[in-house]
Amino acid sequence: MPEPRPPAIILMDPQLAENIGSAARVMANFGLEDLRIVRPRDGWPLERAWVAASGADWPLDNARICRTVDEAIGDLQLIYAATARPRETQLPVFTPRQAAAELLSASGEGLRTGIMFGPERAGLETADIALCHGILTVPVDERFRSLNLAQAVAVACYEWRAGILDAPRQAFAHNIDPPVPAEAMIGLFEHLESELDDAGFFHPPEKKPSMVRNLRVALGRARMTDQEVRTFRGVVTALSRGRGRVLAKRAAALAARKAGEDKG
Amino acid sequence: MPEPRPPAIILMDPQLAENIGSAARVMANFGLEDLRIVRPRDGWPLERAWVAASGADWPLDNARICRTVDEAIGDLQLIYAATARPRETQLPVFTPRQAAAELLSASGEGLRTGIMFGPERAGLETADIALCHGILTVPVDERFRSLNLAQAVAVACYEWRAGILDAPRQAFAHNIDPPVPAEAMIGLFEHLESELDDAGFFHPPEKKPSMVRNLRVALGRARMTDQEVRTFRGVVTALSRGRGRVLAKRAAALAARKAGEDKG
Numbered sequence: 323m324p325e326p327r328p329p330a331i332i333l334m335d336p337q338l339a340e341n342i343g344s345a346a347r348v349m350a351n352f353g354l355e356d357l358r359i360v361r362p363r364d365g366w367p368l369e370r371a372w373v374a375a376s377g378a379d380w381p382l383d384n385a386r387i388c389r390t391v392d393e394a395i396g397d398l399q400l401i402y403a404a405t406a407r408p409r410e411t412q413l414p415v416f417t418p419r420q421a422a423a424e425l426l427s428a429s430g431e432g433l434r435t436g437i438m439f440g441p442e443r444a445g446l447e448t449a450d451i452a453l454c455h456g457i458l459t460v461p462v463d464e465r466f467r468s469l470n471l472a473q474a475v476a477v478a479c480y481e482w483r484a485g486i487l488d489a490p491r492q493a494f495a496h497n498i499d500p501p502v503p504a505e506a507m508i509g510l511f512e513h514l515e516s517e518l519d520d521a522g523f524f525h526p527p528e529k530k531p532s533m534v535r536n537l538r539v540a541l542g543r544a545r546m547t548d549q550e551v552r553t554f555r556g557v558v559t560a561l562s563r564g565r566g567r568v569l570a571k572r573a574a575a576l577a578a579r580k581a582g583e584d585k586g
Numbered sequence: 587m588p589e590p591r592p593p594a595i596i597l598m599d600p601q602l603a604e605n606i607g608s609a610a611r612v613m614a615n616f617g618l619e620d621l622r623i624v625r626p627r628d629g630w631p632l633e634r635a636w637v638a639a640s641g642a643d644w645p646l647d648n649a650r651i652c653r654t655v656d657e658a659i660g661d662l663q664l665i666y667a668a669t670a671r672p673r674e675t676q677l678p679v680f681t682p683r684q685a686a687a688e689l690l691s692a693s694g695e696g697l698r699t700g701i702m703f704g705p706e707r708a709g710l711e712t713a714d715i716a717l718c719h720g721i722l723t724v725p726v727d728e729r730f731r732s733l734n735l736a737q738a739v740a741v742a743c744y745e746w747r748a749g750i751l752d753a754p755r756q757a758f759a760h761n762i763d764p765p766v767p768a769e770a771m772i773g774l775f776e777h778l779e780s781e782l783d784d785a786g787f788f789h790p791p792e793k794k795p796s797m798v799r800n801l802r803v804a805l806g807r808a809r810m811t812d813q814e815v816r817t818f819r820g821v822v823t824a825l826s827r828g829r830g831r832v833l834a835k836r837a838a839a840l841a842a843r844k845a846g847e848d849k850g
Contacts, residue, residue, distance in 0.1 A: 348734065461744075
């Protein structure tokens with residue numbers, strides 16, 4: 323059995339070149355190499371990232387620099403958000419060890435996986451968390467919760483490697499089809515939300531972001547297969563066209579009644 | 587049952603203030619606070635350490651700054667050396683998780699524990715490793731072994747905390763007496779080595795450091811109780827006085843023979 327493919331590390335809006343470089347270094351320490359960076363604050367490339375990587379150049383040399391989260395996670399099928407447990411989202415919460423076990427199992431099944439980290443000060447946006455399938459929470463002491471970004475990456479990567487070394491090498495056999503890549507789910511979300519917008523669903527408008535988020539989390543948890551996504555897009559289409567037909571019917575009935583009144 | 591007392595973190599000859607500060611920060615993240623620094627290269631205090639600690643000031647404010655390793659570990663009863671597996675020493679090698687379990691168990695019995703880290707480039711001296719009771723090895727990828735000091739501290743501290751959260755809280759009950767603090771073992775080592783020096787044991791002289799090391803490791807593994815250390819010091823004293831008596835006897839015999847020859 324080949325070595326399972328390690329998860330991608332996705333850094334959302336990182337601020338400090340040193341943290342990006344330190345993250346690359348510790349990725350290399352634990353056998354990870356697929357780094358994706360969304361909107362690095364100070365642009366790219368950043369010389370100080372390479373200095374901090376201290377020779378672990380390859381995650382930086384091959385880093386995928388993205389403008390949007392969709393671009394960064396499009397090909398991934400299982401993504402965990404590294405963050406303190408957020409109250410807003412109904413996602414399962416894992417310790418780093420549990421998350422590593424899940425990622426390892428998924429990777430053993432041939433899925434492409436990733437772990438998403440937020441920027442240094444603010445942490446992950448809930449909209450980005452809503453694109454993930456679970457929360458990875460590092461068990462920090464309540465008295466000092468502020469974990470350095472590269473240290474959070476270190477703990478997650480360490481657990482990945484510890485999991486590989488611990489895991490009995492077993493062949494995975496599953497009867498279910500693999501979940502789709504994130505881009506397919508994002509396509510479904512946007513289709514649905516656009517139809518809901520047209521339908522005046524997001525009311526009042528200021529509530530729209532949280533309504534979108536809750537929808538995405540709930541659907542995301544379903545870990546849909548390709549067939550299921552196609553089915554659901556069909557559902558959205560059918561419902562929205564159905565609504566059009568209902569409206570047309572009502573309009574026709576109204577017109578007919580009006581015509582009758584005119585005659586009478 | 588009270589929270590077990592976390593291990594002390596001992597940094598031997600650290601070079602960079604940033605690493606000391608980052609170590610303090612991640613110690614605070616995982617509930618550790620007893621920091622001991624042996625010969626910080628750039629002196630002490632170092633403002634950049636406090637900057638890197640990012641608010642986790644207390645391990646730095648209360649850090650014990652030491653000139654020697656003996657001073658730093660004198661009160662500790664169980665110490666692990668964080669290092670790649672060294673071929674020279676016959677100490678048990680643990681993963682960070684196994685080491686955390688051992689430390690937690692020892693701490694639950696009331697022992698004072700510590701984890702020792704070497705300087706950034708060179709790593710721990712074998713003479714310092716020889717004062718420890720086991721090796722903690724972070725499972726890095728062979729292709730990039732160079733782990734940042736603060737990242738190594740992070741993994742060790744993380745496992746300590748994960749162990750606390752996982753461990754079923756059980757009362758420990760042991761019939762054996764606790765092992766002595768390191769200072770008592772160092773006293774025994776020095777006593778023994780001084781006597782061996784006088785006896786011309788360390789020959790050729792350039793082999794002395796490795797001979798000392800091997801002795802210390804072997805004795806250290808015994809995890810002696812107070813009574814046993816006193817017994818062993820008695821052994822050393824008895825043997826060296828005994829050797830004195832043998833020498834005196836030989837000298838007397840030689841003198842007597844010489845006197846006889848002079849007479850004859």
